[in-house]
Ligand code: G3H
């Protein structure tokens with residue numbers, strides 16, 4: 001069924017486990033997330049980024065309606081989250097398109113401007129029943145930036161600053177920079193677990209890990225044990241998808257029907273989804 005992100009995150013936090021959020025680009029991504037969640041007996045978040053909305057023509061309606069239909073038809077509890085929103089217009093389209101939550105991303109702005117823009121987005125979101133996540137400290141690696149930026153200590157989220165930020169913005173969850181970076185295709189990131197625990201103790205809202213595709217299983221387990229709640233995974237699904245397509249086409253150079261390679265690609269993503277759901281502690285089967 002289609003449920004709300006707020007209830008999934010709240011339940012995960014209360015159960016001292018993580019909740020995984022997977023990025024949807026195509027219909028097959030959404031189907032694979034549902035299959036992986038059903039197989040693991042877990043709930044999950046289907047998230048669609050502003051970039052993915054742009055890929056589908058800029059109107060969040062069509063791709064979101066498809067993901068919502070997949071969620072409604074699934075036996076797994078699934079929610080719809082609008083990810084990395086920078087555009088105010090897209091934020092305002094979220095409730096009408098069927099999202100229960102957004103990640104408003106002002107992380108590229110200087111601190112004071114990030115705080116002011118986020119506070120305004122949260123006010124608007126809460127007035128419209130939307131759960132709002134925001135980011136303090138840049139995770140980095142989006143839009144082709146060098147993805148190693150976030151491994152330098154200077155871009156870590158500062159706990160004292162985080163307390164002020166959460167209080168003044170009123171966000172429902174905080175994405176933090178603790179050593180992960182977006183779009184990594186190898187799982188080599190190491191996280192600052194002392195900082196994660198310090199942030200968990202300092203801020204009253206659940207913490208979000210972005211760029212989890214580059215984080216090894218054991219590091220994710222430790223992060224969840226130290227208080228990380230929402231675990232965002234995008235690139236790992238694309239690695240599985242594209243790897244399966246490449247393998248199929250290499251072995252079958254005359255294939256024309258896309259279903260021939262989309263079936264193994266979707267199955268590869270479903271396997272990746274189930275694996276991450278086990279690692280974050282959501283799996284019951
Ligand atoms: O918001 C989305 C996530 O942070 C995904 O990051 O593609 O590096 O796993 P990733």
Ligand code: ZN
Nearest residue numbers: 182210211232
């Ligand atoms: Zn992210």
